[in-house]
Amino acid sequence: MAAKQDPEALAAARPLLTDLYQVTMALGYWRAGRAHDPAEFELFFRQCPFGGSFALAAGLRDCVRFLRAFRLRDADVQFLASVLPPDTDPAFFQHLRALDSSGVTVRALPEGSLAFPGVPLLQVSGPLLLVQLLETPLLCLVSYASLVATNAARLRLIAGPEKRLLDLGLRRAQGPDGGLTASTYSYLGGFDGSSNVLAGQLRGVPVVGTLAHSFVTSFSGTEVPPDPKRSSQLPRSSPGPGGAGLPGCGSEAGQWRPATASPGDQRALPDHCSPVRFQMPWLESVPIAVSNNIDEEELARLAQEGSEVNVIGIGTSMVTCPRQPSLGCVYKLVSVGGQPRMKLTEDPDKQTLPGSKAAFRLLGSDGSLLLDVLQLAEEPPPQAGQELRIWPRGARESCLVRPAQVEPLLHLWVQQGQLCKPLPSLAESRAFAQLSLSRLSPAHRRLEQPALYQVALSEKLQALVHRLRAGASL
Amino acid sequence: MAAKQDPEALAAARPLLTDLYQVTMALGYWRAGRAHDPAEFELFFRQCPFGGSFALAAGLRDCVRFLRAFRLRDADVQFLASVLPPDTDPAFFQHLRALDSSGVTVRALPEGSLAFPGVPLLQVSGPLLLVQLLETPLLCLVSYASLVATNAARLRLIAGPEKRLLDLGLRRAQGPDGGLTASTYSYLGGFDGSSNVLAGQLRGVPVVGTLAHSFVTSFSGTEVPPDPKRSSQLPRSSPGPGGAGLPGCGSEAGQWRPATASPGDQRALPDHCSPVRFQMPWLESVPIAVSNNIDEEELARLAQEGSEVNVIGIGTSMVTCPRQPSLGCVYKLVSVGGQPRMKLTEDPDKQTLPGSKAAFRLLGSDGSLLLDVLQLAEEPPPQAGQELRIWPRGARESCLVRPAQVEPLLHLWVQQGQLCKPLPSLAESRAFAQLSLSRLSPAHRRLEQPALYQVALSEKLQALVHRLRAGASL
Numbered sequence: 038m039a040a041k042q043d044p045e046a047l048a049a050a051r052p053l054l055t056d057l058y059q060v061t062m063a064l065g066y067w068r069a070g071r072a073h074d075p076a077e078f079e080l081f082f083r084q085c086p087f088g089g090s091f092a093l094a095a096g097l098r099d100c101v102r103f104l105r106a107f108r109l110r111d112a113d114v115q116f117l118a119s120v121l122p123p124d125t126d127p128a129f130f131q132h133l134r135a136l137d138s139s140g141v142t143v144r145a146l147p148e149g150s151l152a153f154p155g156v157p158l159l160q161v162s163g164p165l166l167l168v169q170l171l172e173t174p175l176l177c178l179v180s181y182a183s184l185v186a187t188n189a190a191r192l193r194l195i196a197g198p199e200k201r202l203l204d205l206g207l208r209r210a211q212g213p214d215g216g217l218t219a220s221t222y223s224y225l226g227g228f229d230g231s232s233n234v235l236a237g238q239l240r241g242v243p244v245v246g247t248l249a250h251s252f253v254t255s256f257s258g259t260e261v262p263p264d265p266k267r268s269s270q271l272p273r274s275s276p277g278p279g280g281a282g283l284p285g286c287g288s289e290a291g292q293w294r295p296a297t298a299s300p301g302d303q304r305a306l307p308d309h310c311s312p313v314r315f316q317m318p319w320l321e322s323v324p325i326a327v328s329n330n331i332d333e334e335e336l337a338r339l340a341q342e343g344s345e346v347n348v349i350g351i352g353t354s355m356v357t358c359p360r361q362p363s364l365g366c367v368y369k370l371v372s373v374g375g376q377p378r379m380k381l382t383e384d385p386d387k388q389t390l391p392g393s394k395a396a397f398r399l400l401g402s403d404g405s406l407l408l409d410v411l412q413l414a415e416e417p418p419p420q421a422g423q424e425l426r427i428w429p430r431g432a433r434e435s436c437l438v439r440p441a442q443v444e445p446l447l448h449l450w451v452q453q454g455q456l457c458k459p460l461p462s463l464a465e466s467r468a469f470a471q472l473s474l475s476r477l478s479p480a481h482r483r484l485e486q487p488a489l490y491q492v493a494l495s496e497k498l499q500a501l502v503h504r505l506r507a508g509a510s511l
Numbered sequence: 512m513a514a515k516q517d518p519e520a521l522a523a524a525r526p527l528l529t530d531l532y533q534v535t536m537a538l539g540y541w542r543a544g545r546a547h548d549p550a551e552f553e554l555f556f557r558q559c560p561f562g563g564s565f566a567l568a569a570g571l572r573d574c575v576r577f578l579r580a581f582r583l584r585d586a587d588v589q590f591l592a593s594v595l596p597p598d599t600d601p602a603f604f605q606h607l608r609a610l611d612s613s614g615v616t617v618r619a620l621p622e623g624s625l626a627f628p629g630v631p632l633l634q635v636s637g638p639l640l641l642v643q644l645l646e647t648p649l650l651c652l653v654s655y656a657s658l659v660a661t662n663a664a665r666l667r668l669i670a671g672p673e674k675r676l677l678d679l680g681l682r683r684a685q686g687p688d689g690g691l692t693a694s695t696y697s698y699l700g701g702f703d704g705s706s707n708v709l710a711g712q713l714r715g716v717p718v719v720g721t722l723a724h725s726f727v728t729s730f731s732g733t734e735v736p737p738d739p740k741r742s743s744q745l746p747r748s749s750p751g752p753g754g755a756g757l758p759g760c761g762s763e764a765g766q767w768r769p770a771t772a773s774p775g776d777q778r779a780l781p782d783h784c785s786p787v788r789f790q791m792p793w794l795e796s797v798p799i800a801v802s803n804n805i806d807e808e809e810l811a812r813l814a815q816e817g818s819e820v821n822v823i824g825i826g827t828s829m830v831t832c833p834r835q836p837s838l839g840c841v842y843k844l845v846s847v848g849g850q851p852r853m854k855l856t857e858d859p860d861k862q863t864l865p866g867s868k869a870a871f872r873l874l875g876s877d878g879s880l881l882l883d884v885l886q887l888a889e890e891p892p893p894q895a896g897q898e899l900r901i902w903p904r905g906a907r908e909s910c911l912v913r914p915a916q917v918e919p920l921l922h923l924w925v926q927q928g929q930l931c932k933p934l935p936s937l938a939e940s941r942a943f944a945q946l947s948l949s950r951l952s953p954a955h956r957r958l959e960q961p962a963l964y965q966v967a968l969s970e971k972l973q974a975l976v977h978r979l980r981a982g983a984s985l
Contacts, residue, residue: 057719061720211693235528
């Protein structure tokens with residue numbers, strides 16, 4: 038994939054954004070003559086975040102951008118040479134220098150899909166050395182994006198469809214593109230926009246405005262702060278059409294609560310957490326908005342029927358996800374050289390599922406989601422209307438299910454380094470996320486103590502797990 | 512400041528990494544004819560993080576890099592025009608296009624300094640419109656850097672000086688430079704290095720290695736995984752000097768706990784959280800290291816005397832700071848046109864301190880820290896050995912203090928856009944942080960329920976606060 042096709046390639050994550058151990062392992066594989074062994078990794082999470090029963094898949098567009106631009110430059114390779122043993126064969130560095138993503142194939146859940154534990158968000162296959170190097174950046178690009186999208190989806194479920202939800206978290210993010218990621222994927226997850234201008238410029242997120250205290254405190258005495266969005270109050274330009282030109286927020290520019298006053302200001306406003314109407318004439322037509330430390334509980338209160346609040350800005354608890362600040366995705370080897378691989382541990386939660394796999398979502402006749410099935414890639418897909426024997430994860434017995442519909446979950450996006458089809462736009466993925474959520478049953482969609490959504494294995498996959506486990510304990 | 516002086520300028524935060532309201536306010540100032548009013552803002556926090564009594568100041572080097580590169584390009588201004596009212600005077604956009612940091616002056620605590628509530632980390636002065644635009648990016652660059660540095664300092668205090676502490680949090684960060692920021696400033700705060708290769712390349716952080724499960728699981732049957740750091744086991748190159756070439760970790764490459772096995776592997780290793788010696792010959796000489804969900808409590812356990820563990824890798828709880836994922840810094844206007852400004856609220860914690868200020872640290876005769884004093888910039892500095900009347904914040908009465916030493920806290924780094932003196936290297940700031948912490952009394956350094964470190968106002972500053980508050984309530 039040529040970087041020049043993408044104007045944002047310069048902003049893509051750099052290939053050295055990785056853990057040193059990926060490079061050390063790459064050297065190990067290279068020395069063992071295994072650099073080109075065909076390998077497949079799966080990226081997934083083991084537990085849904087925030088105590089819920091679902092997550093939203095997100096971050097694929099950043100992964101594609103990263104792969105597109107993936108290439109170690111001379112300076113990168115020289116740096117690696119400086120941190121690897123001095124007797125490292127120069128041919129290894131030549132190998133690194135020549136790497137690009139042309140051997141990489143990626144299947145993935147479309148962004149905005151519901152994602153459940155153990156179901157791959159990404160399947161990445163290609164030469165062992167190369168796909169090993171991709172582990173850390175892909176985890177970095179998918180985990181937080183999916184966490185934030187899920188956080189936003191939960192807040193949207195609480196607020197209901199009518200309230201305008203705005204991301205204000207940039208200043209509370211882990212540096213610049215922590216903020217960019219949060220603004221992008223909170224929109225995907227169901228927010229209406231962000232204050233982050235760069236997210237508007239680079240990602241097309243609707244950007245929305247407000248005011249800081251300093252704007253009001255910068256005026257003193259009897260000066261009346263002008264409406265910064267309307268020129269009609271000021272002599273230097275003619276009255277305009279009303280300053281309602283912010284995309285994604287119409288006339289709801291969301292100026293809120295400049296609840297302070299400059300010294301000597303006779304119009305001192307009380308600093309309540311609850312929303313107040315303002316005493317500046319140009320603020321009277323603005324919808325009521327609040328933005329002070331809104332978390333899920335406070336949002337639930339504001340969303341109650343009869344509340345006058347119609348615009349809600351969320352900063353810290355949007356971007357930091359304080360209830361669970363990390364999704365904890367993992368990236369695990371499932372096959373090498375066409376042979377399945379499995380991590381065996383005494384902790385059943387940490388055991389991986391071996392082999393190259395396909396994943397399907399089974400639906401009932403009313404379109405509601407029943408469960409997800411993982412099976413070996415070579416198995417025929419489940420058929421609508423046909424009975425299927427499956428092994429729900431964690432269960433000791435199999436059961437039968439007869440889906441009314443069957444949807445394949447993992448789409449082929451990148452084949453041998455080539456993008457196979459255009460990624461949906463951010464707005465399309467956002468709409469898809471809301472559609473996906475609407476098909477989840479209320480029991481699964483519930484945010485507190487939801488019903489567990491089932492993920493099951495096919496009989497063949499279950500048998501493979503058993504066989505490998507038995508072999509290991511011989 | 513010319514961007515070309517800095518090879519990393521391209522990686523600097525972009526000027527549109529800001530909240531739209533900063534631009535809306537800029538327009539308001541511009542329309543009111545106040546764009547060039549000389550203004551001063553202070554960036555500070557109101558409460559120390561993690562329940563402690565101190566924070567470490569960090570992020571200044573990223574602020575300087577950002578200011579150096581600050582300039583709105585044509586594409587940036589065009590994007591702003593698309594989100595502001597269509598009747599906005601084109602002259603406003605010309606004004607934006609011409610902006611750079613040549614009018615900006617920055618005083619700041621040196622990185623690695625102890626920082627306390629209300630004492631500015633940064634004082635930023637310049638034309639009102641411009642320094643308003645800097646609010647969000649500066650908050651974004653300072654808040655998380657300081658939070659992570661403080662987190663690292665606490666973990667270092669718990670671990671003691673001998674253990675090697677390594678940051679492994681990249682994959683749990685808020686995207687790429689969330690990870691880069693965490694790796695950089697955890698080192699500043701007292702860690703020994705990071706797995707993040709990019710932090711090594713761009714920031715000079717010592718990078719350190721380990722192994723993933725997939726390295727072991729990729730080998731099968733009776734294959735013995737080779738030591739990826741040593742070529743001597745392999746025929747294709749001659750025995751080297753021992754592969755101990757990782758900067759910052761010597762021979763302690765920190766391979767740890769590949770506590771899994773491939774299917775059929777007879778050498779299956781138990782997956783304990785506690786460290787284990789390995790059964791691969793080349794791992795026997797490696798120091799014992801652990802890295803599984805280490806938080807402050809677990810670290811305290813590992814650091815106990817007699818523990819064999821000597822290398823500790825911390826990922827999620829280093830980078831996400833789960834105990835408090837945001838420092839909550841604010842950026843407040845303290846003067847415009849030479850006149851002090853103050854935010855008055857009913858919540859005394861949210862009240863700001865007016866006026867351009869200086870800050871001093873008072874020390875006892877044994878070199879220990881007594882308290883910090885904020886005073887108006889025009890006041891003469893406190894003198895060592897001379898009695899001083901001060902108003903501790905929150906106290907109703909003044910008191911007298913006689914410091915043995917007095918240190919000015921806020922250094923001039925950037926004057927009218929020019930860097931006045933070179934920033935210390937990251938390693939120098941790291942050493943300074945450890946020195947600073949060593950001067951803090953045990954009662955303040957204690958991590959749980961520490962004594963509160965005093966910040967006090969000079970008599971003149973206290974009087975100004977009173978005068979402005981009285982004026983506002985007339």
